[in-house]
Amino acid sequence: MSGLILGIETSCDDTSVALVDRAGHVAAIRTVSQFEIHEAFGGVYPELASRAHLEAILPTVQGVMEEASVTPADLTAIGVTRGPGLIGSLLVGLSTAEALSMAWDVPAYGVNHLRGHIRSVALESGRTEFPAVIMLVSGGHTLIAELKDAWSYRLLGSTRDDSVGESYDKVARMLGLGMPGGPAIDKAAKAGQPVLRLPRPMKNEAYEFSFSGLKSSVARHIEKHPEVSVEDMSASFVAACMDVLAAKADRALDACKPRSLVIVGGVAASPQLRDAMGKVAAKHGVELCLPPMKWATDNAAMIAMATWDYVERGLQPGLMPKPNLSLETP
Amino acid sequence: MAEKHITVASEDDTARIASALAEHLRAGDVVLLDGALAAGKTTFTRALVRAMGCDEAVTSPTYTIANIYETPKGPLLHVDAYRLKGAQEFYHLGLEDYLETGISVIEWGERIEGYFDAPLSIRIGFGEEETARVLTLTSDAPRWTQVLEALA
Numbered sequence: 001m002s003g004l005i006l007g008i009e010t011s012c013d014d015t016s017v018a019l020v021d022r023a024g025h026v027a028a029i030r031t032v033s034q035f036e037i038h039e040a041f042g043g044v045y046p047e048l049a050s051r052a053h054l055e056a057i058l059p060t061v062q063g064v065m066e067e068a069s070v071t072p073a074d075l076t077a078i079g080v081t082r083g084p085g086l087i088g089s090l091l092v093g094l095s096t097a098e099a100l101s102m103a104w105d106v107p108a109y110g111v112n113h114l115r116g117h118i119r120s121v122a123l124e125s126g127r128t129e130f131p132a133v134i135m136l137v138s139g140g141h142t143l144i145a146e147l148k149d150a151w152s153y154r155l156l157g158s159t160r161d162d163s164v165g166e167s168y169d170k171v172a173r174m175l176g177l178g179m180p181g182g183p184a185i186d187k188a189a190k191a192g193q194p195v196l197r198l199p200r201p202m203k204n205e206a207y208e209f210s211f212s213g214l215k216s217s218v219a220r221h222i223e224k225h226p227e228v229s230v231e232d233m234s235a236s237f238v239a240a241c242m243d244v245l246a247a248k249a250d251r252a253l254d255a256c257k258p259r260s261l262v263i264v265g266g267v268a269a270s271p272q273l274r275d276a277m278g279k280v281a282a283k284h285g286v287e288l289c290l291p292p293m294k295w296a297t298d299n300a301a302m303i304a305m306a307t308w309d310y311v312e313r314g315l316q317p318g319l320m321p322k323p324n325l326s327l328e329t330p
Numbered sequence: 331m332a333e334k335h336i337t338v339a340s341e342d343d344t345a346r347i348a349s350a351l352a353e354h355l356r357a358g359d360v361v362l363l364d365g366a367l368a369a370g371k372t373t374f375t376r377a378l379v380r381a382m383g384c385d386e387a388v389t390s391p392t393y394t395i396a397n398i399y400e401t402p403k404g405p406l407l408h409v410d411a412y413r414l415k416g417a418q419e420f421y422h423l424g425l426e427d428y429l430e431t432g433i434s435v436i437e438w439g440e441r442i443e444g445y446f447d448a449p450l451s452i453r454i455g456f457g458e459e460e461t462a463r464v465l466t467l468t469s470d471a472p473r474w475t476q477v478l479e480a481l482a
Binding site: 223 | 367392
C-alpha cells in the first residue's frame with residue numbers, strides 16, 4: 001500500500017497534524033500548543049477550551065499538506081484520535097476528520113491514542129526488537145504492556161489512580177517548584193539526598209501502579225515539617241517513583257523475556273528514569289529503546305502510524321469520542 | 331445555610347460516607363469537592379462511583395479534565411477544575427448535557443462554583459492522624475438540607 005496517512009491528534013492540550021507513509025517516514029508534522037495560541041491572541045482564548053483546537057485545526061491541516069506538497073488524492077486514509085482524552089477536544093479532531101473524509105472522499109479511522117504511543121517506536125526508521133516490553137509514563141497515562149510484535153500486545157498493568165507524570169506535577173506544586181513539574185523535580189532531586197522515608201505503593205504487587213498514596217505521604221510530611229529541604233524531598237520522591245517503576249519493569253522482563261525494553265511518554269525525558277531503566281535492561285541483557293522525545297510525547301505522527309494497522313486490518317471502530325478508552329480496545 | 335462536619339478515621343470510613351451520600355443523589359445534582367492536594371478528592375469520587383454500581387477504574391481527571399462513568403444509576407461526570415480559569419472555560423468544555431442527565435462531581439469546584447444553581451460543597455481537610463480526614467458539607471440550597479441531616 002502506497003501513499004500517506006493524515007494523522008490528527010487533539011486528545012489533550014496540543015493540536016497536532018502529521019503525514020506519515022507506511023514505512024514510518026514523517027513527510028510533515030505541525031503541532032500547535034494551546035499555550036502558543038493563548039499568547040498569539042493576547043490571552044483572550046481560554047487555555048483549555050476545545051475552541052483553541054477549533055481555531056488551530058484547519059490551518060494546521062492545510063500547513064502540513066502544503067509543506068509536503070500533498071493533495072487529497074495522495075492520501076490513503078485519515079486517522080484521528082478517538083480516545084482517551086477530553087471529550088470536547090476529541091470532538092474537534094473527530095468532526096474535522098469526518099468532514100475532510102466526506103469532502104475529499106478519503107476514508108477516516110478513529111484511532112486509540114494509546115495504540116499510537118505503542119506504534120510511535122516505528123517512526124522515522126526507529127527499530128524495535130520484538131518481543132518487547134513497553135512502559136508508557138506520561139502526565140495522562142502510566143501503563144506497562146508486552147508487545148509480541150508490532151501489532152499484538154497484552155496490557156500487563158496500569159495506574160489505579162494518578163499517573164506518574166501527574167504525581168510529579170502535584171509534588172512540584174506542593175514544593176513550590178512551578179510548572180512543568182517534571183524537570184523542576186528532577187533538577188531539585190539532583191541536589192538532594194533520598195533520606196526521607198516514603199512509601200513504595202504496590203511495589204510488590206504484579207503490574208498495577210498507584211501513585212496517589214505516595215503523593216499523600218509527601219503532602220502530610222510537608223504539612224508536619226514545613227521546613228523540610230525541597231531538594232531532599234524531591235530526591236526522596238523521585239527515588240520512590242523510580243523504585244516502583246524499576247520493580248515493575250524488572251518483573252515484566254523476568255516474565256516476558258523480551259528482546260527490548262521501550263520507554264515512551266513525557267516522563268521518559270527524566271534522566272533518573274533513563275538511568276534506572278538502563279540498569280534494569282542491562283541486568284536482563286535486553287536493549288533499552290528510548291525513542292526521541294518528539295515521538296515519545298503526544299503527537300499526530302504516532303496516530304498516523306497506528307492508523308496504517310487499522311487500514312490494513314480493516315478495523316473501523318468509528319468516529320465517536322471515547323474519553324475513557326482503554327488499551328485493550330482498538 | 332446547612333452545614334455538617336464529619337470526621338473520618340480512614341479511607342474506608344470516607345467510602346462509607348460517600349456510599350451514604352450516593353443513596354440520595356439524582357440526575358442534575360452537582361457536588362463540588364475542595365481540599366488540599368492529596369486530601370482525597372479522587373478517592374471520594376471513586377467511592378461514589380463504586381456505590382453507584384460501577385467497577386470501572388476511577389483515575390484522576392487532572393489531565394483529561396473530565397471523565398465520564400456510565401453507572402447503572404446513570405452517568406457520573408468527574409471533573410477537575412484546577413486548570414480552569416473560571417466558569418466561562420467550564421462552559422467551553424461542552425459538558426452541559428451531562429450536567430442535566432447525570433450526577434456531576436467537580437474537584438477544585440470552588441473555582442467555578444458560580445456556574446451552578448444548587449451545588450453541594452464538600453471540603454476535605456486533613457485530620458490529626460495520617461489517614462484521618464474532616465469532611466465539611468455545606469449548601470445554601472434547600473435540596474440538600476434533608477440530605478445533610480440524614481448523613482451520619
